[in-house]
Amino acid sequence: MLNLSQNGCSVWVASSTEGILTPTAVALGKFDGVHIGHKRVIQPILPLAQDQERREDGDNLAEKSSRQTANLTPLESQKERIHSTVVTFDPHPQEFFTGQPRALLTPLDEKVEQLRSLGVEQLVLLPFDKDLSALSPQDFVAKILVQQLQCQQISVGEDFCFGKKRMGTAQDLQTLAAKFNIPVTIVPIQTDIHDLSTNNSDINTTLTEDNRISTSLIRQSLETGDIEKANRLLGRPYTLTGVVIPGQKLGRTIGFPTANLQLPKDKFLPRQGVYAVQVLIHSQNPDASPTQNLGVMNIGNRPTVNGTNSSVEVHLFDWSDDLYSQKLVVQLVKFLRPEQKFPSLEALKTQIQLDCTIAREILASH
Numbered sequence: 001m002l003n004l005s006q007n008g009c010s011v012w013v014a015s016s017t018e019g020i021l022t023p024t025a026v027a028l029g030k031f032d033g034v035h036i037g038h039k040r041v042i043q044p045i046l047p048l049a050q051d052q053e054r055r056e057d058g059d060n061l062a063e064k065s066s067r068q069t070a071n072l073t074p075l076e077s078q079k080e081r082i083h084s085t086v087v088t089f090d091p092h093p094q095e096f097f098t099g100q101p102r103a104l105l106t107p108l109d110e111k112v113e114q115l116r117s118l119g120v121e122q123l124v125l126l127p128f129d130k131d132l133s134a135l136s137p138q139d140f141v142a143k144i145l146v147q148q149l150q151c152q153q154i155s156v157g158e159d160f161c162f163g164k165k166r167m168g169t170a171q172d173l174q175t176l177a178a179k180f181n182i183p184v185t186i187v188p189i190q191t192d193i194h195d196l197s198t199n200n201s202d203i204n205t206t207l208t209e210d211n212r213i214s215t216s217l218i219r220q221s222l223e224t225g226d227i228e229k230a231n232r233l234l235g236r237p238y239t240l241t242g243v244v245i246p247g248q249k250l251g252r253t254i255g256f257p258t259a260n261l262q263l264p265k266d267k268f269l270p271r272q273g274v275y276a277v278q279v280l281i282h283s284q285n286p287d288a289s290p291t292q293n294l295g296v297m298n299i300g301n302r303p304t305v306n307g308t309n310s311s312v313e314v315h316l317f318d319w320s321d322d323l324y325s326q327k328l329v330v331q332l333v334k335f336l337r338p339e340q341k342f343p344s345l346e347a348l349k350t351q352i353q354l355d356c357t358i359a360r361e362i363l364a365s366h
């Protein structure tokens with residue numbers, strides 16, 4: 001069990017159901033990206049929403065809460081607090097079945113940070129293995145949700161599937177959980193309204209799977225460099241978070257020092273090329289607030305200097321201090337151009353100067 005905390009708030013992260021905070025209100029899913037559709041699924045289990053549901057649920061809930069708090073000392077009633085819990089699978093089920101490592105929009109640390117900012121108290125990573133994948137929907141509900149998680153409330157997306165061969169649907173979950181008096185909220189799939197209102201006049205052709213807000217639609221947008229769309233679907237900027245490591249020390253010789261980022265191995269990278277970015281610099285002092293800066297980023301192999309490996313590097317505007325070992329959170333704003341092989345360092349330098357001018361304009365009006 002890990003307690004990852006920041007700014008005084010923390011998320012309990014458990015890699016099994018042992019020793020977790022119970023009872024729980026559970027949002028179930030993979031939640032890669034924690035996009036706006038995911039947030040709608042998580043929202044009903046947050047403490048405020050739980051209170052509201054309790055108020056709205058009249059007699060039924062009055063009876064339930066008196067059952068929970070009757071004859072309890074304040075400490076005991078605190079123990080009975082329902083803990084908002086996101087339950088997900090590790091590894092990603094697709095990785096388990098294909099054996100192929102899967103790049104993620106939000107590797108663990110980023111997912112925890114997003115959940116923390118939403119007010120989620122606990123993240124349980126169910127080890128996705130042969131045993132878990134073989135559980136029937138009935139057993140999943142009885143053993144995992146009821147017995148181990150002591151679940152009192154559940155929220156899932158409309159397309160949620162669970163149990164052996166993904167046999168159980170969200171409706172099945174509702175029916176099975178009802179036998180244990182556990183209410184299940186089924187959240188409708190969200191669509192990208194921007195595309196519906198701007199792209200097409202024929203509404204029937206646009207109300208397709210293509211407009212569903214999903215992790216794969218965000219991945220596609222990032223792959224094509226459509227950062228505006230990815231950010232819209234995420235409800236926040238797509239970010240690359242890493243620690244600054246040394247590079248070839250060439251940047252400073254052309255007047256554009258670049259902080260090279262070491263990213264988690266499983267981080268999903270957007271299209272290679274140059275971007276306008278906003279950057280949060282976290283100093284090593286955990287109590288200090290991050291500083292916000294603007295800059296340009298290149299993702300690629302640096303063919304001009306015969307680079308062999310892919311790198312992610314950021315040049316910050318109006319900055320000249322050392323950044324080695326610091327944590328940067330780079331927020332992508334706009335894709336500017338693909339990476340190119342220039343005939344000389346001088347030609348590369350001229351192009352980077354132009355990139356900076358364009359990026360400054362974009363970021364100023366952002």
Ligand SMILES: Cc1cc2nc3c(=O)[nH]c(=O)nc-3n(C[C@H](O)[C@H](O)[C@H](O)COP(=O)(O)O)c2cc1C
Nearest residue numbers: 247248249250251258296298302303304315339340
């Ligand atoms: C805004 C920006 C654009 C870049 N564009 C290219 C490019 O088109 N082609 C290329 O080979 N390298 C490009 N680079 C990478 C440079 O080659 C790299 O920053 C330089 O070699 C310094 O590397 P170092 O940090 O290892 O010293 C770009 C870097 C930045 C910051």
Ligand SMILES: Nc1ncnc2c1ncn2[C@@H]1O[C@H](COP(=O)(O)OP(=O)(O)O)[C@@H](O)[C@H]1O
Nearest residue numbers: 246247248249251252257258316320322323324
């Ligand atoms: N404006 C800036 N943007 C990015 N890094 C900067 C800047 N000014 C100073 N630095 C520092 O210089 C380093 C980059 O210089 P560079 O010559 O490109 O070396 P390296 O190849 O090690 O990245 C960064 O890691 C950081 O410590």
